Amino acid sequence: MKEPRGYEYTTDLLVVGCGFSGMWAAMRAKDFLDDVLVVDKGPRDWGGLGGLSGGDMIVKQPDMNLDDLLDDLVYYYDGLADQKLLGQILTQSYDRFMDFENWGHKFVRNDKGELCFIPQRALDYMRFYYYHPYGMGGIDKARLLKRECEKRGVRRLGRVVITDVITDGERVTGAVGFHAQSGKPVYIRARAVLLATNTGGWKPSYHQNTPASEGVSIAWNAGCAMRNFEFWKVWNVPVDFAWEGQTGLLPKGARDAHELAKLFEATSTVLLT
Structure with a gap:
């Protein structure tokens, strides 16, 4: 008997990362697109680092x-x-x-x-x-965002580790990865890919021990133009500053609905949040 090839999906927009940014972006994208799929390396709807924060x-x-x-x-x-x-x-x-x-x-x-x-x-x-x-706000925000995603018909998958965005010349055609528990390959055909794998606070600091921000290397390997690159791992603290706790939240996802509407106007449709 043949081993199954793996898991295969097709979508208009693939959002990598089911944290707050990913869920916000997916909800806004659903205003313009028929099908939006969110995948996360952790459990489905866990909320990423935002779900672990104080909210x-x-x-x-x-x-x-x-x-x-x-x-x-x-x-x-x-x-x-x-x-x-x-x-x-x-x-x-x-x-x-x-x-x-x-x-x-x-x-x-x-x-x-x-x-x-x-x-x-x-x-x-x-x-x-x-x-x-x-201290419980992060859990509640994750719950509310999950509920709103369900209302809008956003599809969500957990335990999916994306390793590479697939391109055909300058055109994005999807992404590949594997299932975190079974190890089986995952193939996703997509007209656009949005990488929402940033850390959940203002700066990396305490999050250096987490596997967040891998979207940077994925985008780099796909040939994307990068900007603000100095912010990814820079920890520059002014002399008089002391930190209260790494539980802040910025609504990074879906900063502007027009950015998502323009996904299909660009030749290479990989976005970083």
Whole structure:
């Protein structure tokens, strides 16, 4: 009897990484595409590093000045900061914050209904808005994102390790990998691939002991043009900075729906989040 060849799938968009970024991106992509498939090397819907975090969230509230927050981040990154990109993330962060609240996520408020927050040391404006019970927000965010993915019909698979994006010239045709438990090969035909395998905090620091960010080497091997490469493994801390805990969340995924709509306008459709 012949051994089965392996697992084979076909999709419009393959999202590698079922963390917060991957699930956000998949949900937004579903607004434009018939079929979106998310795969993750861990258990399905575990939420990636975000699911293991405290789930606190840094948000530009409507009454906050964007330049004040960017000044904090330029200091925090000791000058190595893509201000345009960070500005886009912060500007859209309030909408994502309200999405979570509308879905039932419980950010802590005082008796007056005002949001409670933890100031970040040595930064004048950065604040963590936190969840009740404290430390459990990451689990709840993962649960809510999973529920919203299901509502939109996003397909999700766990235990799938992607090793390479497959290209035909400059055109992406899919990806290959293997099942983490059986070891059987996995073949995925896709019109576009989005790599959402970044670490779950502002900087790598505590996440150096995890196998996150492999999307960088996958994209590099596929011949993608790279930018902001200095941010992947740089740990540059300003003199007066002390860290409260690596439980922050930035809504990195789906920064701009138009980016996803443009997937098929490009010759090489591999995106990094």
